Amino acid sequence: MSSPGNGRRRRTRVTLRQVAEEVGTSQSTASRALAGHGYVAEDLKARVLEAAARLGYVPDISARTLKGQASGLIGLLVSDLRNQFYAQLAAGVEQTVAAAGHQVVLVDDHGESEHAARAARAFLAMRADGVLLAPTGREATELLVEHGTPVVEVDRRSGARSCDAVTIDSEAGARAAVEHLLQLGHRRIAVVVDETMWDTGKNRLKGYRAAHREAGVPLSRRLVLNLGLRPDDPQRDVAAFLDANPDVTAVFAANNVMAEAVWQEFKRRGAEVPGRYSMVSFDDLTWMRVVEPGLTAVRQPVYEMGSRAAELLLERIAGGTERTATRTLDPTLVLRGSTARP
Amino acid sequence: MSSPGNGRRRRTRVTLRQVAEEVGTSQSTASRALAGHGYVAEDLKARVLEAAARLGYVPDISARTLKGQASGLIGLLVSDLRNQFYAQLAAGVEQTVAAAGHQVVLVDDHGESEHAARAARAFLAMRADGVLLAPTGREATELLVEHGTPVVEVDRRSGARSCDAVTIDSEAGARAAVEHLLQLGHRRIAVVVDETMWDTGKNRLKGYRAAHREAGVPLSRRLVLNLGLRPDDPQRDVAAFLDANPDVTAVFAANNVMAEAVWQEFKRRGAEVPGRYSMVSFDDLTWMRVVEPGLTAVRQPVYEMGSRAAELLLERIAGGTERTATRTLDPTLVLRGSTARP
DNA sequence: TCCGCATATGGCATCGTTCCCATGTGAGAA
DNA sequence: TTCTCACATGGGAACGATGCCATATGCGGA
Incomplete structure (x- = not known):
């Protein structure tokens, strides 16, 4: 794997500058080589990639985010993870979000809207690209929408002002x-x-x-x-x-x-x-x-509701649809042995 | 709530500099006022706090993290969220981590170690303060440990080099x-x-x-x-x-x-x-x-295993214990009707 | 010959916080 | 009076990646 003989903890992380110096070029060029756009000579690009791999370079999302890029984080707020319903929902969300190369930040508000508001603030602070909420009050939704964060409500609607929603009828x-x-x-x-x-x-x-x-x-x-x-x-x-x-x-x-x-x-x-x-x-x-x-x-x-909501959110983040959308999924009655004539 | 009459999306987020300007002081002082340490006159501090609240200031974690502070993110990697076992585990982790003021970044690797390694890289990139793994290979653990990220393995052990673990016997x-x-x-x-x-x-x-x-x-x-x-x-x-x-x-x-x-x-x-x-x-x-x-x-x-693992990780992040710890929890046999003499 | 353009590279400001350091004040001690 | 020290504030350099802009070269067409 990566550089041998470097004892336990690396003291500082490898930065783009170090990769650039390793191949004797500039940060700008190294950045373009890694990003894969802009002009970079083929052989130089290969050398940068090789050096990055060899040194174990991992880009720093904080720096990227600070510079105005997307954080790649999607907030997900549920009411009770121990309840299978929400676990399924989270699984559906995670699946779709991960497939799009983003990560899920999961918060369980245990049904308390005060906790939900705190979570919303945390999502804002970490510059989440978007947030999925199973709302327990309108406060969280409003806070996020007001700050310009795309929000999709799942399962429940808070009645807060315009945001997308995916629910079951x-x-x-x-x-x-x-x-x-x-x-x-x-x-x-x-x-x-x-x-x-x-x-x-x-x-x-x-x-x-x-x-x-x-x-x-x-x-x-x-x-x-x-x-x-x-x-x-x-x-x-x-x-x-x-x-x-x-x-x-x-x-x-x-x-x-x-x-x-x-x-x-x-x-x-x-x-x-x-x-x-x-x-x-x-x-x-x-x-x-x-x-x-x-x-x-x-x-x-439920799982589908999670993934549909995530899809909708990703579209919204990409800046697709303009007017808010509400999607309603249909439940189905499954007949089993617990019902009969009285 | 926050400033009324500001149409929908705020165009740019409120920064510390804006808060400082609002009260006519410097970023440094405003920072100290918000952080609550260092010298700041009482009344000035109060004015900064008031302005921050009024403008809806939310600190930018990216900038803070970039400057070398903790990101507040804890990675959690499980194998199958749809399985109640992992959902319980995640719930236990979330509970403890949230109580300590951190957030959980949840990834489901669907049992694929290649996916796990990708997740590990993502955790590294976002500068997670620590990571909890239900390992599906040693690669992820090794990558993280090598980069100096505290890791606690949960439920399963990868056999990778020294890291903490919480398992069930x-x-x-x-x-x-x-x-x-x-x-x-x-x-x-x-x-x-x-x-x-x-x-x-x-x-x-x-x-x-x-x-x-x-x-x-x-x-x-x-x-x-x-x-x-x-x-x-x-x-x-x-x-x-x-x-x-x-x-x-x-x-x-x-x-x-x-x-x-x-x-x-x-x-x-x-x-x-x-x-x-x-x-x-x-x-x-x-x-x-x-x-x-x-x-x-x-x-x-299971839930307890999650919270114990999270506790251990938080201790490790705080820099407490030096030598690696392994905690083994005891399962109990619950007798019900499905067993009898042959 | 000169211009335009595609190719290629590097310099540097920027994002928002933090925190070290310099600067400044007034009180009390020497 | 002058020195010290606690208190108070601001300037400005980082942190790491990005991307605009300046610069440079070589080639084809006018």
């Missing part, structure tokens, strides 16, 4: 799920949500209601279990709810966290699925197709 | 799992692995063998199903293996991917667990405690 997904239950003959369908402050939760509830209205089935406030943000022990709350509403025959869980709580509670009380309860989850994770019976679920193209 | 975990099966009376225990080139796979196989030796149960090559890296369709291979070895009564899956393949194949052929087969997984994911029966599994403290 929550309302349609929820409607399909609940329609399915209604068609099977269920009339008292519970819905379990943890947040209704962002458009994901709001729209899933909206879809739930729309399906009822369309089917002419009356809605009841009682059947909406709203646990609020980051509930301590959702399973306990679900248990209490089921005890209080013994007439419920089906449950629609608005996201994977809720689905797990509901499923575990069914298991704990030995309630048969789909015998006693039918169940549908919004979001389709590994475990839902592995359990017996499999969970009927609204599958979201 | 694969051999002990595997031994515990297989001992459990042996104690239940199993004598023909299959082991399913996909890689034996890194120490994780190697050591799990070692633990499997050690347990047999200790129990005085003869080993058979036939019972080792080695699928090799990234098998096309592991479930099919497992099926073929089970057909060819009908005397097997228990299966030890060496990681979560193998466990899923084995589990799905059991389900497909309607083989009762633990009636026909007992099963243990190395790595304990959500679905394993949700399925019926629950999977007996070797639980790895």
